[in-house]
Amino acid sequence: MAKKSRTRVVRKTRASRKRRSVRAPVPVPPRRGERAGHRIALTVNGSRRERTVEPRLLLVDFLRDHLHLTGTHVGCDTSHCGACTVLLDGRPVKSCTVFAVQADGSEVVTIEGLASAGRMHPVQQAFRENHGLQCGYCTPGVVLAAVAFLRENKAPSEDEIRVANG
Ligand code: FES
Numbered sequence: 517m518a519k520k521s522r523t524r525v526v527r528k529t530r531a532s533r534k535r536r537s538v539r540a541p542v543p544v545p546p547r548r549g550e551r552a553g554h555r556i557a558l559t560v561n562g563s564r565r566e567r568t569v570e571p572r573l574l575l576v577d578f579l580r581d582h583l584h585l586t587g588t589h590v591g592c593d594t595s596h597c598g599a600c601t602v603l604l605d606g607r608p609v610k611s612c613t614v615f616a617v618q619a620d621g622s623e624v625v626t627i628e629g630l631a632s633a634g635r636m637h638p639v640q641q642a643f644r645e646n647h648g649l650q651c652g653y654c655t656p657g658v659v660l661a662a663v664a665f666l667r668e669n670k671a672p673s674e675d676e677i678r679v680a681n682g
Contacts, residue, residue: 556620560585561629569616575609576600578616579626587627587656601657602626608664610657627656630663639663 553573557566560583567582579585579602591599593612600611603625630637636644639662649655665672665680672680 554617554620556617558619558621559623561624561626567616571615571617573616574612575602575604575614575616575619575624576611578619579611579624582616585626585628589653589656591654591657597654597657598661599654599657601660603660603664606664606667608661625660627659630659637663639666 553568553570555566555568557564559565560579565583567578569578569582573582576588576590579588580590588602588611589599590612591597595610595613598610601608602611603609604611604614604619605622630640637659639659643649643655643659648658665677669676669680
């Protein structure tokens with residue numbers, strides 16, 4: 517019995533020695549003035565943007581902290597409220613559930629990119645005229661979700677609006 521257990525200890529030691537000899541991958545150093553991470557390029561509100569970002573960076577934080585587009589708000593940070601909604605390749609997404617690296621090569625529209633030539637988007641104008649703001653914190657996300665919805669259904673019934681809203 518004792519002999520068996522001694523053998524096991526010897527094997528473990530050899531295995532650990534072998535493991536230690538495997539070299540860990542060496543991270544590629546960032547270019548001068550750049551942080552380590554992934555290089556991404558995307559179009560945001562019609563402008564091409566390139567940045568080096570950490571793979572764990574959320575799209576909402578990329579928009580707010582890297583591009584200073586602070587119209588996209590973080591409400592719940594748990595994917596429930598929709599305050600962070602932006603259009604990603606024309607589809608509404610909660611930008612707190614998307615990594616910035618996942619948006620690489622895509623087109624993003626935030627609330628800042630909705631107006632054109634100094635004129636509000638018709639949905640923005642409708643919100644303004646009908647006092648649809650409430651406190652205003654989630655309004656950018658609600659407006660963008662409404663824009664995407666109305667692109668797919670130009671004349672929705674009240675029931676369709678209620679289902680889309682649910
Ligand atoms: S912050 Fe609430 S869903 Fe993204």
